[in-house]
Amino acid sequence: MDKEVVYDFDTPVSRAGTFAEKYEARERFFGKADVEPFWVADMDLPSPGFLVDALRERLGHPMFGYTEQYGQVFDAIGWWMNDQHGVEVDRNWISLSPSVVASISVAVQTMAEPGESVVVLSPVYGPFFSCTTINGRSVADCRLTVGQGRFEIDFDALEKHVSQPETKMLILCNPHNPGGRIWSRDELERLARLCADNDTVVLSDEIHCDIVYPPQHHVSMLGIDAARENLIVAHSIGKTFNASGLQASFTIIPDARLRSRFRAGLDRSHAGDVNLLGKVALARALSPEGAEYKRQLVAYLHENTRQVCDRLRLLEGAEVMEPEATFLVWCDFRKFGAWQEVFARLVNEANVALSGGTFFGAAGEGWFRVNCAHPRSLLLPAVDRIVDAFG
Numbered sequence: 001m002d003k004e005v006v007y008d009f010d011t012p013v014s015r016a017g018t019f020a021e022k023y024e025a026r027e028r029f030f031g032k033a034d035v036e037p038f039w040v041a042d043m044d045l046p047s048p049g050f051l052v053d054a055l056r057e058r059l060g061h062p063m064f065g066y067t068e069q070y071g072q073v074f075d076a077i078g079w080w081m082n083d084q085h086g087v088e089v090d091r092n093w094i095s096l097s098p099s100v101v102a103s104i105s106v107a108v109q110t111m112a113e114p115g116e117s118v119v120v121l122s123p124v125y126g127p128f129f130s131c132t133t134i135n136g137r138s139v140a141d142c143r144l145t146v147g148q149g150r151f152e153i154d155f156d157a158l159e160k161h162v163s164q165p166e167t168k169m170l171i172l173c174n175p176h177n178p179g180g181r182i183w184s185r186d187e188l189e190r191l192a193r194l195c196a197d198n199d200t201v202v203l204s205d206e207i208h209c210d211i212v213y214p215p216q217h218h219v220s221m222l223g224i225d226a227a228r229e230n231l232i233v234a235h236s237i238g239k240t241f242n243a244s245g246l247q248a249s250f251t252i253i254p255d256a257r258l259r260s261r262f263r264a265g266l267d268r269s270h271a272g273d274v275n276l277l278g279k280v281a282l283a284r285a286l287s288p289e290g291a292e293y294k295r296q297l298v299a300y301l302h303e304n305t306r307q308v309c310d311r312l313r314l315l316e317g318a319e320v321m322e323p324e325a326t327f328l329v330w331c332d333f334r335k336f337g338a339w340q341e342v343f344a345r346l347v348n349e350a351n352v353a354l355s356g357g358t359f360f361g362a363a364g365e366g367w368f369r370v371n372c373a374h375p376r377s378l379l380l381p382a383v384d385r386i387v388d389a390f391g
């Protein structure tokens with residue numbers, strides 16, 4: 001491994017003509033095609049060169065036919081989870097999937113019957129709600145509380161929800177999007193125990209688990225004993241390597257019976273595989289070189305999120321959640337009026353597109369999320385424009 005590689009996250013790279021949703025969907029969502037986009041949670045920072053080279057090398061071969069679920073991918077996943085997150089994963093526990101959201105949808109279909117309930121701790125990533133309702137299951141919305149500037153789980157409310165006979169599953173965002181919380185081992189143990197006692201399957205969405213700021217460490221649900229018999233962990237190279245468009249994701253399910261239930265659902269939808277380039281990327285990214293890229297990326301993002309929080313705090317009355325993980329900053333704009341007015345002012349006066357809080361459920365109303373995975377030279381002036389517009 002070449003330890004000398006220093007990744008350049010400062011130089012802006014145009015995404016014009018690359019089908020990037022963050023850019024192409026601006027007119028549709030914000031009514032303004034040239035608003036500067038800090039919404040969709042992918043990065044305007046380049047994937048590592050060694051990964052691009054591996055993809056290019058594979059593209060040098062002119063056949064792109066059916067692929068086998070070959071061992072390198074499973075070995076790479078096992079290595080990464082052990083090296084980066086300290087958990088032992090048997091390769092038989094792994095299933096491939098095109099995306100974390102696809103896995104969530106299959107989990108909802110296989111772990112709860114129509115009309116039964118799925119608990120979400122909101123505000124939280126919108127598809128936790130939509131995957132549940134689109135499949136005809138009900139959302140049990142358990143609101144997080146805010147204590148000392150960060151989200152906390154209301155365990156009394158959670159116990160009420162999971163003890164309902166119709167509750168079959170809980171979707172956990174670990175670490176949390178949009179709040180950037182690293183849930184502590186104590187919190188995860190308590191949550192796992194409540195779910196185990198009530199026969200509730202936990203789907204732990206750990207897609208943000210690589211972007212964690214020191215001194216924090218990600219605690220995977222795979223390391224919580226009480227969770228093991230009822231657990232689906234979902235992860236992907238999407239966030240860490242800016243590879244969401246490659247659709248390369250996986251789940252890890254230690255319990256054999258739960259795994260076969262879930263896999264039957266994947267099979268019914270033909271959703272249990274990753275495309276050719278996704279496989280190449282998984283096998284190459286989850287490696288020592290990938291770990292070094294991640295280390296440098298996390299340092300860059302940590303500085304970005306810190307500077308964004310410092311600037312947003314200049315807005316009197318705007319509560320800013322400094323993230324312990326994720327490249328996202330969640331900020332309360334309720335003091336500045338109805339969210340629709342704030343949204344219009346962000347777009348028209350500050351020329352920035354942020355994710356609006358209602359995407360994360362009713363509990364997110366009035367809050368906005370800033371994506372900090374952009375070169376600093378573009379990100380910080382955009383945040384300054386927000387501060388000027390509302391200051």
Ligand SMILES: Cc1ncc(COP(=O)(O)O)c(C=O)c1O
Nearest residue numbers: 041099100101125177207236249
């Ligand atoms: C918590 C969470 N889960 C899942 C996803 C999407 O993952 P995928 O593209 O693999 O469906 C996102 C993207 O923002 C996310 O924040």
